[in-house]
Amino acid sequence: MHKVVIGQNLKIGEILKAHTKGLVKRGFLITNKTVAKLHLGSLKKQFKGFELKIAILPDGERYKNFFQVQNLYKTALKSGITRKCFAVAFGGGVIGDISGFFASTYMRGIKFFQIPTTLLAMVDASIGGKTAVNMKEGKNLIGTFYMPEAVLIDVDFLKTLPEREFKNGLAEVIKYGAMNKMFFESLKKNLKQILKKDEKTLVNTIKFCVNIKTEIVKKDFREKGLRQILNFGHTIGHAIESARNYRTKHGFAVALGMIYEVLLSVYLGKCPQKIAEDFISVLNQAGFRMKELDLASLFKGISYDKKVVDINPVFVLMNEIGKLKPEEISWEVLKKWARLQRK
Numbered sequence: 001m002h003k004v005v006i007g008q009n010l011k012i013g014e015i016l017k018a019h020t021k022g023l024v025k026r027g028f029l030i031t032n033k034t035v036a037k038l039h040l041g042s043l044k045k046q047f048k049g050f051e052l053k054i055a056i057l058p059d060g061e062r063y064k065n066f067f068q069v070q071n072l073y074k075t076a077l078k079s080g081i082t083r084k085c086f087a088v089a090f091g092g093g094v095i096g097d098i099s100g101f102f103a104s105t106y107m108r109g110i111k112f113f114q115i116p117t118t119l120l121a122m123v124d125a126s127i128g129g130k131t132a133v134n135m136k137e138g139k140n141l142i143g144t145f146y147m148p149e150a151v152l153i154d155v156d157f158l159k160t161l162p163e164r165e166f167k168n169g170l171a172e173v174i175k176y177g178a179m180n181k182m183f184f185e186s187l188k189k190n191l192k193q194i195l196k197k198d199e200k201t202l203v204n205t206i207k208f209c210v211n212i213k214t215e216i217v218k219k220d221f222r223e224k225g226l227r228q229i230l231n232f233g234h235t236i237g238h239a240i241e242s243a244r245n246y247r248t249k250h251g252f253a254v255a256l257g258m259i260y261e262v263l264l265s266v267y268l269g270k271c272p273q274k275i276a277e278d279f280i281s282v283l284n285q286a287g288f289r290m291k292e293l294d295l296a297s298l299f300k301g302i303s304y305d306k307k308v309v310d311i312n313p314v315f316v317l318m319n320e321i322g323k324l325k326p327e328e329i330s331w332e333v334l335k336k337w338a339r340l341q342r343k
Contacts, residue, residue, distance in 0.1 A: 093125030100131030119169025
């Protein structure tokens with residue numbers, strides 16, 4: 001499992017030096033236009049003793065595709081990046097995903113590091129070694145499992161994060177609440193402080209989320225069993241994203257996905273109504289509201305989902321807080337449930 005460092009004002013250059021022994025001190029840093037404008041200048045100062053080559057991608061989920069990966073391969077070759085060099089993902093979940101995919105496939109794999117700059121990337125996308133790019137048919141359909149050497153989480157980057165991006169990550173934070181009763185109670189108690197971006201509360205919250213995911217990934221790196229619970233809200237969430245050509249941000253789509261997957265759990269008799277209402281209430285307090293979905297229109301996207309075992313899709317259902325279980329649901333049952341949602 002990769003090393004995770006969480007704090008404020010991290011000495012990123014010094015940490016990287018300790019993890020790049022035996023490598024050429026030439027790094028290939030991948031970021032996007034937004035992050036580059038805000039933070040690239042200050043970060044470059046920390047790379048003393050390194051030769052840093054930089055690739056700046058457009059900002060947005062719709063750019064997480066093969067065309068951009070090809071550009072990265074070409075830029076890396078022109079920049080003299082060899083198998084003994086390393087890559088750095090500097091940005092949010094999109095940059096982390098595409099950088100990891102690049103690192104795992106360039107010259108059959110080079111070492112890479114994650115420096116996440118968004119809440120979503122800090123608590124989820126940068127942890128656990130999943131990499132991917134999108135296709136027009138669906139999200140993250142092409143990818144690899146490839147661990148970074150280390151993930152360096154500096155909460156100071158959150159100071160420049162727009163409110164909408166912060167909320168985008170908050171959905172994934174609440175997802176971890178569904179997996180752990182203690183954390184769920186802590187969320188209910190500390191949500192106002194989190195929304196105010198209290199630094200101490202944020203650091204503790206990020207640590208808790210990272211610990212939950214790290215323990216799950218250690219037990220099931222390649223998502224054969226336990227790790228599937230991390231997809232709570234994602235079967236519907238990913239379908240929403242692809243149906244809307246990635247104009248809906250991941251966290252907002254997953255929040256809506258979690259609401260509907262909890263309602264599906266109630267419909268199937270897996271989850272008591274009161275528990276569902278308690279969980280949805282926390283999402284509401286964080287600013288995520290129920291929106292009417294035409295579920296039938298999402299079925300095509302759901303059918304392309306990676307979690308489909310044979311024909312029927314897999315949803316992560318809630319039994320109670322702290323007890324989630326992936327289950328294959330027949331299309332017949334789904335269509336009946338979808339018709340009820342329209343009434």
